Amino acid sequence: MERDVEKGVKRLKWAKDHMKVLKRVRESVKKAGHLDGVKISMALHVEAKTGILGLSLREAGATVKMASCNPLSTDDSVAKALREEYGLDVYAKRGESEEEYYKNLNLILDQDPDVIIDDGGDLISLVHTTRRDLLDNIKGGAEETTTGIVRLRAMESEGKLEFPVMSVNDAYMKHLFDNRYGTGQSTIDGLLTATNLQVSGKNFLVGGYGWCGRGIAMRAKGMGANVMISEVDPIKAVEANMDGFEVLPMHEGIKKADFVVTATGCKSVVDEE
Ligand SMILES: NC(=O)c1ccc[n+]([C@@H]2O[C@H](COP(=O)([O-])OP(=O)(O)OC[C@H]3O[C@@H](n4cnc5c(N)ncnc54)[C@H](O)[C@@H]3O)[C@@H](O)[C@H]2O)c1
Known part of the structure; x- marks a missing residue:
């Protein structure tokens, strides 16, 4: 029977072959050196495509730590392959409890990140509540989804959002496709x-x-x-x-x-x- 890690490696390779736009971005950012030494903490659905995003950011110069934005969506074979074959710091497992979920979000924040990548708003919310010590170093973030944007707009209108966040969901290419x-x-x-x-x-x-x-x-x-x-x-x-x-x-x-x-x-x- 195929081992989990082999399955994960195959999935990552398949995804990578189909992510040609990311390939172009990866090459140009790497060349420009924009991400050299930048610490990125990202909470996304952990699966093959986001795995390739994490690896791309690292290849382009960043230090990347990754957790899941949803306790139920992790592809364990991919998470394992990212950890064991590619040496990426991934803290996620499918079906994790709420306690484990927040523990993992906290673990990726321990590197004192420069940039936050979020999907749903939990990570950014954590930084604005129990991990406020990190706010000084954070330059900005990106939020993926509709619900996260609704939460962040509410924080912004109350004057409580303390760093700029890019609304990925507002891109037509995102919400349409x-x-x-x-x-x-x-x-x-x-x-x-x-x-x-x-x-x-x-x-x-x-x-x-x-x-x-x-x-x-x-x-x-x-x-x-x-x-x-x-x-x-x-x-x-x-x-x-x-x-x-x-x-x-x-x-x-x-x-x-x-x-x-x-x-x-x-x-x-x-x-x-
Ligand atoms: N898991 C994923 O990969 C993924 C991807 C994209 C979006 N999302 C999430 O999916 C959800 C929907 O996103 P979207 O972009 O379609 O949002 P949207 O704002 O375009 O659509 C939501 C719709 O639900 C309607 N609505 C709200 N409450 C309702 C109720 N009680 N009964 C019936 N209709 C109601 C709203 O009027 C609106 O038309 C969000 O939570 C978003 O974050 C998940």
Whole structure:
């Protein structure tokens, strides 16, 4: 049987071969020396593509420490390969407890970073609360996702954000291709792996018709599902209707749904009721 670390190395190599834009960026940043001696602490989903990002930043001159931004998304084979074959400091394992999750975020911060890369806002929030001693050295950061940006904008409007953060999600290339097409595909992939059910002919309810929700709905429809949308924003609800979907409140849709996916960034969209 293939060992985890070998599987991880293969995944990393496959991803690297498909990341040609990053290759160009890596080469130009390395040549310019912009990252020489820069300490980067990053909390991202730990999987092959972000692994290649971490290795690229290191190759371009930075010292990189990596943890997960989500206790459930780590690809353990990749994390192991990054540690054992590439010598990258990665602190993450799939299914880690909340305590382990925060311990790992703290471990990557111990290097007194110059730059923070975050996905969801937990790492930046930690620096602004229990690790405020690090604020003096931090030059700036980047935040990946919609929910993280919402949290950071709230901090900014209260005057509580203490270093500049680049909103990666605002790039059209990000929210169009990652949120819509990337999440659209990977959600269906995860659902199929978890349930081993056929999507075709099923009633498929999507909560939220934003960038991710539109992608998920589009892919489910393409696979033959009867897609319904639940959306609180009336304009997006009309958009869903005009895209050909039935739009209805969650508590009505869920009565006939075989699959329910929420893509809202909010809690309790499906509640006990
Ligand atoms: N895991 C990943 O790889 C990944 C990638 C991209 C985005 N995300 C996350 O996915 C979530 C959605 O991102 P997005 O870019 O689609 O956001 P978005 O703001 O474009 O869309 C969210 C939609 O949900 C709707 N909504 C909010 N509360 C609702 C409720 N209770 N019921 C029904 N609809 C509701 C909003 O009106 C909005 O239209 C965010 O949390 C984001 O951070 C995850």
